[in-house]
Amino acid sequence: MRGTLPGFRDLYPEDCALRRHIVDTFLAIMGRFLFEEYDGPLLEPLELFTDKSGPEIAEQLFQFEDRGGRRVALRPEMTPTLARMAGSRAQTLRRPIRWCAVGEQFRYERPQKGRLRSFLQLNGDILGEQSYRADGELIGALLSLLAALGLGPDDICLRLSDRKIWQLLLGHFPCDGAAVLRAIDRYGKEPVAVTEERLRNVMGHSAEQFLAHWEQLRACDSLTALKTFFRKFPSQALDERMADWTELLQFLTDLGLGEYVTVDLSVVRGLAYYTGFVFEVFERSGAGRALAGGGRYDDLTEKLVGTALPACGFAIGDVVLANILRGKNLFPGGQAVPDLWIVCDRERQSAALAIATAVRRIGGRVVYELRSELPLDKQLRQADRSGARFALLPADRDWLLKNLSTGETSPSRAEDFPVLWTKIGEFARLEVR
Amino acid sequence: MRGTLPGFRDLYPEDCALRRHIVDTFLAIMGRFLFEEYDGPLLEPLELFTDKSGPEIAEQLFQFEDRGGRRVALRPEMTPTLARMAGSRAQTLRRPIRWCAVGEQFRYERPQKGRLRSFLQLNGDILGEQSYRADGELIGALLSLLAALGLGPDDICLRLSDRKIWQLLLGHFPCDGAAVLRAIDRYGKEPVAVTEERLRNVMGHSAEQFLAHWEQLRACDSLTALKTFFRKFPSQALDERMADWTELLQFLTDLGLGEYVTVDLSVVRGLAYYTGFVFEVFERSGAGRALAGGGRYDDLTEKLVGTALPACGFAIGDVVLANILRGKNLFPGGQAVPDLWIVCDRERQSAALAIATAVRRIGGRVVYELRSELPLDKQLRQADRSGARFALLPADRDWLLKNLSTGETSPSRAEDFPVLWTKIGEFARLEVR
Numbered sequence: 001m002r003g004t005l006p007g008f009r010d011l012y013p014e015d016c017a018l019r020r021h022i023v024d025t026f027l028a029i030m031g032r033f034l035f036e037e038y039d040g041p042l043l044e045p046l047e048l049f050t051d052k053s054g055p056e057i058a059e060q061l062f063q064f065e066d067r068g069g070r071r072v073a074l075r076p077e078m079t080p081t082l083a084r085m086a087g088s089r090a091q092t093l094r095r096p097i098r099w100c101a102v103g104e105q106f107r108y109e110r111p112q113k114g115r116l117r118s119f120l121q122l123n124g125d126i127l128g129e130q131s132y133r134a135d136g137e138l139i140g141a142l143l144s145l146l147a148a149l150g151l152g153p154d155d156i157c158l159r160l161s162d163r164k165i166w167q168l169l170l171g172h173f174p175c176d177g178a179a180v181l182r183a184i185d186r187y188g189k190e191p192v193a194v195t196e197e198r199l200r201n202v203m204g205h206s207a208e209q210f211l212a213h214w215e216q217l218r219a220c221d222s223l224t225a226l227k228t229f230f231r232k233f234p235s236q237a238l239d240e241r242m243a244d245w246t247e248l249l250q251f252l253t254d255l256g257l258g259e260y261v262t263v264d265l266s267v268v269r270g271l272a273y274y275t276g277f278v279f280e281v282f283e284r285s286g287a288g289r290a291l292a293g294g295g296r297y298d299d300l301t302e303k304l305v306g307t308a309l310p311a312c313g314f315a316i317g318d319v320v321l322a323n324i325l326r327g328k329n330l331f332p333g334g335q336a337v338p339d340l341w342i343v344c345d346r347e348r349q350s351a352a353l354a355i356a357t358a359v360r361r362i363g364g365r366v367v368y369e370l371r372s373e374l375p376l377d378k379q380l381r382q383a384d385r386s387g388a389r390f391a392l393l394p395a396d397r398d399w400l401l402k403n404l405s406t407g408e409t410s411p412s413r414a415e416d417f418p419v420l421w422t423k424i425g426e427f428a429r430l431e432v433r
Numbered sequence: 434m435r436g437t438l439p440g441f442r443d444l445y446p447e448d449c450a451l452r453r454h455i456v457d458t459f460l461a462i463m464g465r466f467l468f469e470e471y472d473g474p475l476l477e478p479l480e481l482f483t484d485k486s487g488p489e490i491a492e493q494l495f496q497f498e499d500r501g502g503r504r505v506a507l508r509p510e511m512t513p514t515l516a517r518m519a520g521s522r523a524q525t526l527r528r529p530i531r532w533c534a535v536g537e538q539f540r541y542e543r544p545q546k547g548r549l550r551s552f553l554q555l556n557g558d559i560l561g562e563q564s565y566r567a568d569g570e571l572i573g574a575l576l577s578l579l580a581a582l583g584l585g586p587d588d589i590c591l592r593l594s595d596r597k598i599w600q601l602l603l604g605h606f607p608c609d610g611a612a613v614l615r616a617i618d619r620y621g622k623e624p625v626a627v628t629e630e631r632l633r634n635v636m637g638h639s640a641e642q643f644l645a646h647w648e649q650l651r652a653c654d655s656l657t658a659l660k661t662f663f664r665k666f667p668s669q670a671l672d673e674r675m676a677d678w679t680e681l682l683q684f685l686t687d688l689g690l691g692e693y694v695t696v697d698l699s700v701v702r703g704l705a706y707y708t709g710f711v712f713e714v715f716e717r718s719g720a721g722r723a724l725a726g727g728g729r730y731d732d733l734t735e736k737l738v739g740t741a742l743p744a745c746g747f748a749i750g751d752v753v754l755a756n757i758l759r760g761k762n763l764f765p766g767g768q769a770v771p772d773l774w775i776v777c778d779r780e781r782q783s784a785a786l787a788i789a790t791a792v793r794r795i796g797g798r799v800v801y802e803l804r805s806e807l808p809l810d811k812q813l814r815q816a817d818r819s820g821a822r823f824a825l826l827p828a829d830r831d832w833l834l835k836n837l838s839t840g841e842t843s844p845s846r847a848e849d850f851p852v853l854w855t856k857i858g859e860f861a862r863l864e865v866r
Contacts, residue, residue, distance in 0.1 A: 012522070085445065117477060
């Protein structure tokens, strides 16, 4: 028997514990922002994805014909499923719809550092609200999650950009706007000269003029700098958009998250469907791949399911995130440690199991030897090696409770399970002191 | 755009909340038994499954050739992946290995009530220990989970059976044991006459004699009855096995779970690889499909990965379980209710967002209007309709905290976030009284 397919992972308990920590934190923080969890199928009709992204997307998918002759694909992202689900209940769902999802995604790409063929993606979306406040709330939830995982503004930053500004700016240059944005999207992923060459190819004679402006625009890392830059392109639409920017940045500052945000118009997001604010989260050092990304996509649901539903959303993959948390030592580790190890002989087994049940019922993690007739001293050695906090040892007709980190002991009667657990609580407090 | 593929589900928040409740409860209870979570790929080399179950399993799988020319399949179960993972680290993992998993599984079957083509399966396995205590601990964890979900011994029962006893019994009849067990496995799923016909076909002239015994054996629903029955087939091996039965049942009784267990030798589990105790969980009424099943499989890991590793395990699907919990009204419902709704005008927005952040940091669920300039009275109506517990309203230069279920109010200063939350806590206690 061989191993996994290339780009797929066996998650042993230590890795699984980190993934579970990420998912638990995600659900807790999204809950505080009143997002509700949804999910859809891992396998979908292929057309769900080609309708959104064009037939060429099929090249990057795990797709096949099922036994019933249907063209099907493993989902590469949640958005089309989300559009179907929210769109088909758009009339009855209370708005804004705040939904989040935790789901495996699949892409047939070359596996490399930070990129696998199968990965867990955390998604958050707010649908049915056009105000910048929805963008602010969405970005607020994303940054609060990263903060809760221990990533501060010195560790990561959110680069905020805007498709609307790009649209207004590119209106001043005769060009194919979508092609220009696809070229700009390559910036930072290849030598800048290569990106400039791409721009010359798609922009023709207006390229040189644009490139001079673009170099200045790239250097704008604050709202003030951005406003100064745009004095060269005065328009009411741009003024109004700058007002939205001011409001959004104030919203994030009021949420206590302003320090995470950097203005960076070089972020455009490759996908064609974004219509407003877009953003990506990177390590502050600039190293590595984007940790998260998202933006506003007001037209997609109408295009896909015929229901107009303004929306914004984000996605975070678990691979880059887990690497960063490991690298910064932000996961305390997941080895499961027993609260109580019960050492017992054959004669005490019934009493031991009853104690185990009582302690488990109030949340304790309890373990005991499963091998037949292992001597008591060997059992105690097992308990010690397990890292258990307490051991219960037979003593005369009662039990002795031993704090395995201090060696302190205290007699206990088997009948007094609640007393026993209180005693464990007391011991635990002693330990903390 | 059409809907999902047949046998696949869109999980809207109310259904997703039930699934999350099941998963959370599973992980909590398995943790108390010191099981650690693992996971493997959703897509595996096809041979991983055909090696275990024979080439005919391919008929029931979603399988295809990927873009790299590999025969691959969506996993129909966890056990082969588990065998690969545990087997390849068998020398370093501390035994017994207690592992659990929460994972989607896929089977190309005809969708029907309680059976979908894609479903979530909860798995628990103990590897590396042969003692009946491992079976007891495994079954104990399974029943403790079902108890924690609210299912008592009046709701469900665990039917305990034994491949070893069947092997010993069938030794008295010249027959193909595996074929007989496959026929017995059909019992209860088809008219008994049909099962008997199957048995006549595979057993030939010894069938009539066997059928008479089998009818008696089916009627044995206690250990005492079983022991009485086996007086007809005296052997030391059977006596020893009856001793194991006595120990296992005592173990489960000591864990406080004895009332769930029924002796039922008609349970044989279809799969060829079981080697000892086997079990299935059903509604006590006998209605519906098996809710869970499992047993001991001591030879499988050696067969699959060449590493001898005795093991026992269980699996529970989410579909039947969710139906039962819904039917018995055992899920309180998952609508997300805000702790605090902040009503505010434009002028107060900064203060409102700072309060929201402070309350969220200590775990509160906070929401506010995202639409521009909605009048205050309409915001308060929204808060009321949301089921929020408290609303914060602008009052002069301070805030008024309103308990939305009692109507009681209390003034608050925006600066005092901790005080505010303490006050919410006090209100909450008042509410409970």
